[in-house]
Amino acid sequence: MNIKMVDLKGQYDKISEEVNKGIQDVINSTSFINGPQVKEFNKNLSDYHSGINVVSCANGTDALQIALMSLDLKPGDEVIVPVHTYVATAEVIALLRLKPIFVDVDPDFFTIDINQIEEKITKNTKAIVPVHLYGQCANMEVIMQIASKHNLYVIEDTAQAIGAIYTFSNGKTAIAGTIGDIGTTSFFPSKNLGCYGDGGAMFIKDNELAKKCHMIANHGQSIKYHHDIIGCNSRLDSMQAAILNVKLKYIDDYSGARQKAATIYNELLKDVFGIKTPKVSDFSTHVYHQYTLVVDESINRNDLKTFLKGKGVPSMIYYPIPLHRQKAYEKELVSGENFPVTERLSNTVLSLPIHTELTREEQEFVVSSLIEFLNK
Numbered sequence: 478m479n480i481k482m483v484d485l486k487g488q489y490d491k492i493s494e495e496v497n498k499g500i501q502d503v504i505n506s507t508s509f510i511n512g513p514q515v516k517e518f519n520k521n522l523s524d525y526h527s528g529i530n531v532v533s534c535a536n537g538t539d540a541l542q543i544a545l546m547s548l549d550l551k552p553g554d555e556v557i558v559p560v561h562t563y564v565a566t567a568e569v570i571a572l573l574r575l576k577p578i579f580v581d582v583d584p585d586f587f588t589i590d591i592n593q594i595e596e597k598i599t600k601n602t603k604a605i606v607p608v609h610l611y612g613q614c615a616n617m618e619v620i621m622q623i624a625s626k627h628n629l630y631v632i633e634d635t636a637q638a639i640g641a642i643y644t645f646s647n648g649k650t651a652i653a654g655t656i657g658d659i660g661t662t663s664f665f666p667s668k669n670l671g672c673y674g675d676g677g678a679m680f681i682k683d684n685e686l687a688k689k690c691h692m693i694a695n696h697g698q699s700i701k702y703h704h705d706i707i708g709c710n711s712r713l714d715s716m717q718a719a720i721l722n723v724k725l726k727y728i729d730d731y732s733g734a735r736q737k738a739a740t741i742y743n744e745l746l747k748d749v750f751g752i753k754t755p756k757v758s759d760f761s762t763h764v765y766h767q768y769t770l771v772v773d774e775s776i777n778r779n780d781l782k783t784f785l786k787g788k789g790v791p792s793m794i795y796y797p798i799p800l801h802r803q804k805a806y807e808k809e810l811v812s813g814e815n816f817p818v819t820e821r822l823s824n825t826v827l828s829l830p831i832h833t834e835l836t837r838e839e840q841e842f843v844v845s846s847l848i849e850f851l852n853k
């Protein structure tokens with residue numbers, strides 16, 4: 478068996494004709510940058526997100542950076558961010574000379590702990606960047622209440638949760654990325670909606686802010702050679718847009734396949750001692766960018782990972798070194814802070830293979846290999 482963490486080739490094989498044609502059309506037109514495919518994709522992605530303004534850009538990290546740049550924050554302003562996340566979320570904050578203020582995460586859902594946000598708010602706090610980690614939304618209702626009370630911007634990092642649905646306590650629903658002031662996402666190949674290179678996008682409620690983000694992504698201009706604000710060069714190229722136009726048609730099937738695989742894992746792992754399967758909150762669907770277990774501390778997680786590898790079963794640790802232990806971010810820490818949940822998760826999480834092409838047979842092999850290790 479050749480089990481993969483993600484199977485982009487298997488997924489491509491099923492849509493290759495459409496994708497190849499899309500790429501060929503771009504080559505024939507030679508509109509490699511800002512071709513009609515980009516406009517079309519922005520429109521399609523907007524339609525998929527209840528008609529919200531979409532500005533595409535070069536990658537998910539840039540999306541976060543441009544979003545922050547659009548808010549006119551000043552050096553030293555504080556931005557609240559979960560400490561258990563991919564580095565990009567905090568990186569752009571520090572890069573813009575803003576101050577990342579780390580908050581620990583919820584042990585069940587792995588998203589920012591809503592009970593620890595308010596104690597971190599100071600007069601310099603300007604924004605919160607919740608991350609919808611592994612594919613399920615943070616508790617946006619509470620986050621939006623806190624933000625509104627303290628007059629803070631909210632930027633949702635939706636890189637791992639495109640298409641997840643959030644349900645408010647009044648029963649209203651919203652698609653991930655459309656709840657805060659700006660949502661950002663990534664089309665990195667292995668993301669749930671991945672292109673064949675780098676890509677990203679922002680979802681922006683306010684029309685003026687959307688125009689501004691579009692300008693920032695294009696050297697601060699809306700008319701060529703008229704640079705009204707300082708921007709950067711961050712564009713989704715036409716070929717990536719052509720690929721995404723095809724793949725976006727299948728996103729619900731892709732999420733469905735991931736959810737089905739997660740249900741099978743849940744079933745197979747139900748009574749396995751020492752293994753905690755991912756919990757789904759009652760306010761968000763889960764699109765399983767990752768299927769992440771928490772392994773009991775009595776089990777040597779790293780030995781388990783090595784054992785699985787020996788059986789041909791890949792697994793990953795997201796993330797092995799928490800941000801507050803990274804050299805680049807040590808100086809950002811406020812003294813006396815500690816993050817026990819994140820600390821523990823970095824030693825106990827293990828993500829199993831999950832992708833759109835995974836078969837039940839492969840999943841059974843993954844789980845039987847895991848059980849074999851536990852019984853040793």
Ligand SMILES: *Cc1c(COP(=O)(O)O)cnc(C)c1O
Pocket residue numbers: 536537538539562563565566608634636637662663664665675676677
């Ligand atoms: C992937 C990812 C990003 C960055 O996206 P890129 O397209 O790789 O720049 C940001 N935040 C999170 C949570 C991610 O998973």
